[in-house]
Amino acid sequence: MDVEELKNLKPDKVVDARGTSCPGPLLAAKKAMAEVPAGGIMEVLSSDTGTRRDLPKWAKKMGHEFLGYIEEPGYDRLFIKKKG
Amino acid sequence: MSEEGGKKALIILFNGTVDALQMMASLAYGLTAMGIHVYIFLQTWGVWAFLKGNPEKLNHLDPNARWSETYKDLVPEIIENMKKAGTANWYELLQEMKEDGMLTVYSCSTAALQFGVKSKDGFDEIVDDITGVFEAAQLAEECDIFYYV
Numbered sequence: 001m002d003v004e005e006l007k008n009l010k011p012d013k014v015v016d017a018r019g020t021s022c023p024g025p026l027l028a029a030k031k032a033m034a035e036v037p038a039g040g041i042m043e044v045l046s047s048d049t050g051t052r053r054d055l056p057k058w059a060k061k062m063g064h065e066f067l068g069y070i071e072e073p074g075y076d077r078l079f080i081k082k083k084g
Numbered sequence: 085m086s087e088e089g090g091k092k093a094l095i096i097l098f099n100g101t102v103d104a105l106q107m108m109a110s111l112a113y114g115l116t117a118m119g120i121h122v123y124i125f126l127q128t129w130g131v132w133a134f135l136k137g138n139p140e141k142l143n144h145l146d147p148n149a150r151w152s153e154t155y156k157d158l159v160p161e162i163i164e165n166m167k168k169a170g171t172a173n174w175y176e177l178l179q180e181m182k183e184d185g186m187l188t189v190y191s192c193s194t195a196a197l198q199f200g201v202k203s204k205d206g207f208d209e210i211v212d213d214i215t216g217v218f219e220a221a222q223l224a225e226e227c228d229i230f231y232y233v
Contacts (some may be wrong), residue, residue: 022193049214051201058218078149
């Protein structure tokens with residue numbers, strides 16, 4: 001998805017993991033995913049640089065779909081679609 | 085050469101002293117000579133060694149560089165023998181592997197933060213990217229050979 005498409009998404013769950021370093025964002029995403037309905041969207045806010053590479057790989061391994069990320073000043077907004 | 089479909093090795097590099105870097109690079113070079121793609125995952129002092137400007141401070145022939153403290157008294161002898169043997173510098177070995185497309189270097193994001201580094205710009209050009217523990221674990225799972233230095 002491109003940035004404009006990502007901006008138009010309506011996440012079912014937003015997880016704010018800003019201010020935590022790896023593996024904080026991963027732990028937060030893993031925990032919060034339980035509250036996302038099948039096929040739903042989770043948005044993860046992370047200020048950890050490694051999350052850009054790490055979260056897509058975790059999502060793929062778990063069978064979810066990583067939709068992309070939006071770069072904001074000082075943090076990223078990352079979007080994952082939970083497997084159906 | 086490409087790593088696609090071939091064997092892979094992972095080196096977790098925690099140490100950042102010249103002696104460790106020198107032997108790590110030798111090990112890695114041997115692996116790439118066998119056609120094995122090497123991934124290096126940097127942690128803590130390994131991260132420090134690859135911050136911008138730091139490889140130059142870790143010359144293998146410099147007795148005043150950071151060597152393992154326990155064996156500091158042996159460093160002059162080691163350096164002299166390396167000079168005689170024409171031992172290649174650890175960083176030059178890595179550069180050669182990189183040019184051959186056989187080396188990928190990632191830094192642990194949390195370890196990078198310990199040095200106040202938040203982006204790849206803070207690293208030497210040989211470092212490919214900053215990543216997290218999941219990718220490191222996945223690399224360990226996928227790699228055929230694993231070293232911890």
